[in-house]
Amino acid sequence: SQKIEQNSEALNIQEGKTATLTCNYTNYSPAYLQWYRQDPGRGPVFLLLIRENEKEKRKERLKVTFDTTLKQSLFHITASQPADSATYLCARGGRGSTLGRLYFGRGTQLTVWP
Amino acid sequence: DAGVTQSPTHLIKTRGQQVTLRCSPKSGHDTVSWYQQALGQGPQFIFQYYEEEERQRGNFPDRFSGHQFPNYSSELNVNALLLGDSALYLCASSWEGQGFPYGYTFGSGTRLTVV
Numbered sequence: 001s002q003k004i005e006q007n008s009e010a011l012n013i014q015e016g017k018t019a020t021l022t023c024n025y026t027n028y029s030p031a032y033l034q035w036y037r038q039d040p041g042r043g044p045v046f047l048l049l050i051r052e053n054e055k056e057k058r059k060e061r062l063k064v065t066f067d068t069t070l071k072q073s074l075f076h077i078t079a080s081q082p083a084d085s086a087t088y089l090c091a092r093g094g095r096g097s098t099l100g101r102l103y104f105g106r107g108t109q110l111t112v113w114p
Numbered sequence: 115d116a117g118v119t120q121s122p123t124h125l126i127k128t129r130g131q132q133v134t135l136r137c138s139p140k141s142g143h144d145t146v147s148w149y150q151q152a153l154g155q156g157p158q159f160i161f162q163y164y165e166e167e168e169r170q171r172g173n174f175p176d177r178f179s180g181h182q183f184p185n186y187s188s189e190l191n192v193n194a195l196l197l198g199d200s201a202l203y204l205c206a207s208s209w210e211g212q213g214f215p216y217g218y219t220f221g222s223g224t225r226l227t228v229v
Contacts, residue, residue: 032215046217104156
């Protein structure tokens with residue numbers, strides 16, 4: 001089983017604060033993790049990818065970490081804005097014959113209020 | 115530069131019918147994956163096509179089949195529709211040549227409702 005869990009279904013924070021979303025996986029470590037943003041009625045949009053041998057990746061106000069000991073990835077949005085409100089999906093990649101397959105969590109719905 | 119295009123955007127079908135969904139990948143992309151996303155859930159992998167062949171398949175019954183054409187576009191066919199097939203069907207494209215792993219480009223999906 002390549003289960004991936006996003007423990008928080010919803011997160012509400014005030015504009016300007018840092019949003020931190022959690023993604024946990026079970027069993028063996030994935031080769032990589034990806035984070036996507038999904039707006040209502042739209043497809044996911046790729047944000048960041050982090051490999052198992054990387055501790056941290058950054059892109060503008062976004063940061064993702066990968067802790068293979070805790071079997072966890074954290075996704076941070078600094079200086080959050082109302083426009084960041086969306087559902088954020090974590091996905092683990094497969095290995096070997098399933099390398100190109102993504103296993104998604106249920107997502108965390110982020111609301112940033114002014 | 116057009117992204118991934120899916121058609122139709124919405125579809126209503128009756129139980130037992132058959133449906134075909136279509137996907138045009140992003141320009142320059144040669145691999146197409148299909149996902150099913152039920153309401154409130156994350157996308158579930160159906161299958162992936164590369165060089166006109168099914169390369170990987172998820173845990174979906176044989177009622178779900180697909181095809182990739184020489185221009186890299188793809189179709190997803192579902193036979194004998196069930197109420198539980200109601201979902202958002204997403205197409206994702208990628209380019210093998212960019213090296214693995216990579217992020218996928220998703221279309222906006224086809225919302226299928228089975229009544």
